[in-house]
Amino acid sequence: DIQMTQSPSSLSASVGDRVTIACRASQTINNYLNWYQQKPGKAPNLVIYAASSLQTGVPSRFSGSGSGTDFTLTISSLQPEDFATYYCQQSFSTPYSFGQGTKLEI
Amino acid sequence: QVQLQESGPGLVKPSETLSLTCTVSGDSMHGYYWSWIRQPPGKGLEWVGYIFYNGRTNYNPSLKSRATITLDTSKNQFSLRLSSVSAADTAVYFCAREENLISEVYFDPWGPGTLVSVSS
Numbered sequence: 001d002i003q004m005t006q007s008p009s010s011l012s013a014s015v016g017d018r019v020t021i022a023c024r025a026s027q028t029i030n031n032y033l034n035w036y037q038q039k040p041g042k043a044p045n046l047v048i049y050a051a052s053s054l055q056t057g058v059p060s061r062f063s064g065s066g067s068g069t070d071f072t073l074t075i076s077s078l079q080p081e082d083f084a085t086y087y088c089q090q091s092f093s094t095p096y097s098f099g100q101g102t103k104l105e106i
Numbered sequence: 107q108v109q110l111q112e113s114g115p116g117l118v119k120p121s122e123t124l125s126l127t128c129t130v131s132g133d134s135m136h137g138y139y140w141s142w143i144r145q146p147p148g149k150g151l152e153w154v155g156y157i158f159y160n161g162r163t164n165y166n167p168s169l170k171s172r173a174t175i176t177l178d179t180s181k182n183q184f185s186l187r188l189s190s191v192s193a194a195d196t197a198v199y200f201c202a203r204e205e206n207l208i209s210e211v212y213f214d215p216w217g218p219g220t221l222v223s224v225s226s
Binding site: 001030031032034036042043044045046049050053055087089091094095096097098099100101 | 141150151152153164165166167168200202205209210211212213214215216217218219
């Protein structure tokens, strides 16, 4: 099974900051890497798919990069609505797996 | 616009079977994979398994063959049964559509989720 490890587990930031969240896979997953945003009491919402493709309707301040085993999610200028928990997920092979999450806090 | 909605009992006794249904509206189920994903309170996400529109299934081995996913395309629904539950199965259960294209495989959209507690 493929293990996904995110860092950091939590991150304190301010509105307007540029933040980066890292995700590492235990083996190569090419670009089969997705990022989800989850707010308390809600379902996860797709932000980035295939490592770097922006989901329709997601603001362009979100971007993703990486391939192989190392990936990053970057938010260029934090807005109040971006404070949430972010999960990476590999879709290279089943069982699909998620990172443990990164909680982005003010 | 496709929407998903989970339904089922919110409380299940230990050793019994958890049963949930996901109703899909706004689109056909044809051509897609349909997944269940769960999240214990305060914890991360775990993929439970999927069913393809032709009935083919795939499960997370961590569930030790306790999970069964079925499909009823006439009702635009798919269901999860999880047998021999314990407190460790207490979680919010989400259903989701899996978009599965060449080099692009992701979950979107998701249902809002339903909390299932296992307790006597």
